[in-house]
Amino acid sequence: MLRTSIMSRRRLVTLAATGAAVIGTLASLRANEYDVGAIGVVRLTRAALTVFQIGTHYKTKLYSGKLDKESPEYAKLKSEVHLYGAQKLLDLCCANKGVYIKVGQHIGALDYLLPAEYVKTLRILHSSAPQSSFPDILTVIKEDFKKDAYEIFKSIESVPLGTASLAQVHKAVLLDGRSVAVKVQHRAVKSNSYVDIKTMAALVKITSWVFPDFKFDWIVDESKKNIPQELDFTLEGRNAEKVKSLFKDFHWLKVPSIFWEFSSSRVLTMEFLEGGHVNDVDYLRAHNVNLYEVSGKLGRLYSRMIFVDGFVHSDPHPGNILIRKRDHEAEIVLLDHGLYATLSDQFRWEYAKLWLAILNGDRIQMRKYAETLGVGDLYGLLVCMVSGRSWDTIMAGIQKTKFTDSEREAFQEELPNVLPQISEVLERVNRQMLLVLKTNDLMRGIEHTLKTQARMSAFIEMSKCCVHSVYDEKQKSCKTSLSRWLVSLERQWSLVRLSVYYVYLGVINFDLHKSVEALWTNEFYSF
Structure with a gap:
């Protein structure tokens, strides 16, 4: 009886905390003149209820103290509770869409932080985000360009090529006959994003209370910074053009060209490019693509982004990387340039x-x-x-x-x-x-x-x-030409030693003549 009473009080405290967070978030949004509206209240309440259900389930099932934490029974129960929480979180992401999908995708990539049940369950959001209806897509185009979509495009396919958290992509044909890919933002995602980020901040506080050993504030901080950037498609277009310029010497990298006259903050029209997803091994093998070549080129691209140029494509999930065979080698097509570090x-x-x-x-x-x-x-x-x-x-x-x-x-x-x-x-x-x-x-x-x-x-x-x-x-x-030359020589010698070392390990082929020649040129980087 006493245990039941304690558990009831715990539920009451959790519910009170959840309710206080909801009310506080609504008040904050009103104070900042965001239009919450009926839909916003539903989304906010749905999120708060989900956190309450997950927290209560953990406390009643896993933290009751009935099982020895070292026992097989506890391990089995823990996995079941994790799976329950992950499925609830997936349902919330699919119901609220938009920013929730984006955060769910982020969680699905955190192999090193979250239990496998969460990672595996939420990873589906990378390829199966909910779609907007085709009439909504046409409405966004009309709102942004003040003209009917068919005054811009000769045709536009109603079934999207792909759907992501913030937008979806449709194949279309311009009036002059050129095939394009049209990325259109989900109609309500921008207006909902303000409410969603505020909601997440409140829910993270509750989650930190339920799981005091974990700190999740960084997820909210990153979302506040990154989501507004990703919602501006003109920024995405500029990012695409910048990375195309930075890596123009990588002849095997293809970035779609942007059609600015048919683009806006919510619509991005770009060159249509085909290929197989980088994780579609059957496609790659059917087209005689060397998997090690793909891996090596991706390693070279992202290493240079991070360590040399400092401009990093930060959403390289398989849906954003296509591979195609061109001139007997693998060509990498890099899509979705909305988020760069x-x-x-x-x-x-x-x-x-x-x-x-x-x-x-x-x-x-x-x-x-x-x-x-x-x-x-x-x-x-x-x-x-x-x-x-x-x-x-x-x-x-x-x-x-x-x-x-x-x-x-x-x-x-x-x-x-x-x-x-x-x-x-x-x-x-x-x-x-x-x-x-x-x-x-x-x-x-x-x-x-x-x-x-x-x-x-x-x-x-x-x-x-x-x-x-x-x-x-x-x-x-370096202050002098001589010192710069000596540093350059030291650099090249380090690279040669590095390559010789990998030859010793038997992981790459080595061309001695090419390496010695590279000592006196700036071409070693492409070696």
Whole structure:
């Protein structure tokens, strides 16, 4: 009787907290003159109720103290409770759509933070986001261009090519006969986003109360910063043009051209490009695409983005990367340029030095550069999150130990034991690191699907780019032509040594003549 009374009081406290958060959020939105409206109240209440249901389920089922936490029965129950919470969260994302889908996709990429039940359940949102109706799509086009869609397009297909959290893409034909892809924002997503972000801030406070060991404020902070950028399609168009210019020397990279005369803040018309999704192994094999070539090129592209240019495409999930065979080689088509991380020079240099310390197994340097990124005594955990490798492997020599499925499984089994600490790392770390971690995770997921980790091609490309980043910093402090030349020579020699080392490990082919020639040119980067 006493236990029932205590549980009832706990539910009452949770419900009161949820209700207070809802009322507080509504008041805040009204005070800031956001039009909440009936739909906004429904969405807000639905979200609060979901958090209440999940929290109550955890407290009554998992935290009742009836089972020994080391018993198989507890492990089975914990998995069932996680699955319940994940399904409730998925239902909420699908019902509220918009920003909720975007956050759900982010959660679906957090292999290192959340239980597998959440990651696997929410990962479906990367490919199965809810659709807007075709009449709504035509309405958005008419609202933005003040003319009927068929005055702009000769035809537009009613079934979308793909649907994402904030928009969906339809194939269309311009009046002059050119085929285009038209990205159209879901009609209500922009107006709902203000309410959604405020709601999430309130719900995160409740979640932190239910799970005091975890800190999720960083998710809200990132959403507040990133969602407005992603909702402005003119910014996405400019990002696409910038990355096309930055990587014009990568002849195998294709970025769709933008048709500005048929674009607005909610409609983006771009060149129509075909190809298979990067995770569609059957398609790639049917078209004789070399999976290691794809993995190597993606490694080169993203390593240069992160370590050299500091302009990083931050949503590389499989739906945004197409592969096609052109002139006997794999061509990469990069889509969805709404979210980019712009990294400062200082961050790039410190991050590159951290990676070189990881590659060298230098514990002292790892600690030094992890501390500059804000994590302090949790440097070992950050190193594991950055590399996706176990601490034992890192200390044994990450370059000497090829990644295996058994290491991946052991790594994931260990994660539940350090989840609160991982949450602390994400709360402390330099904000620029958050999108980089997300990008790293998505890229590792692609490598896992392609089964190309053993070749270590991404490590090869990343190592080269780290060297370039570190020596770029050195060159900036040079005062004379001679000192710059000596630094350049040191850079090239480091790259040659790196390649010889990988040859020794048997992971790449090596052309000695080409490497020696590269010492006296600036062409080693493409080697």
